[in-house]
Amino acid sequence: MSPLIAIAxxxxxxxxxxxxxxxALGLISWVGFLGCTSYFASSxxxxxxxxxxxxxVSGMLWALLLIHGDTWWGxxxxxxxxTGVVATLM
Incomplete structure (x- = not known):
């Protein structure tokens, strides 16, 4: 397995x-996605x-998909x- 696939x-x-x-803790989940995408981009x-x-911006769009996607998949x-699938695709 390549390192990129393992990281994904x-x-x-x-x-x-x-x-x-x-x-579970009442936190804003999409903020974590912003931090994750920023971490991988910072050089x-x-x-x-x-x-x-x-x-x-990409992370916010993916998060919006997940937030509003529950109407499609429950x-x-x-x-x-x-969430795991989308984060892997990101």
């Missing part, structure tokens, strides 16, 4: 867990700033599983 799968699993923990300089901003475990 790990990120997906951790994001699904974060989604569950955030809801310093102007280019990194642009990458971070684009990644944050709430509960399916929502957490979709």
């Amino acid at each position: 799968i790990t990120t997906g699993i951790l994001s699904a867990i974060w989604g569950w923990i955030a809801v 310093g300089g102007y280019k990194a700033l642009l990458q971070t901003m684009l990644c944050n 709430a509960g475990v399916a929502g957490y599983m979709m």
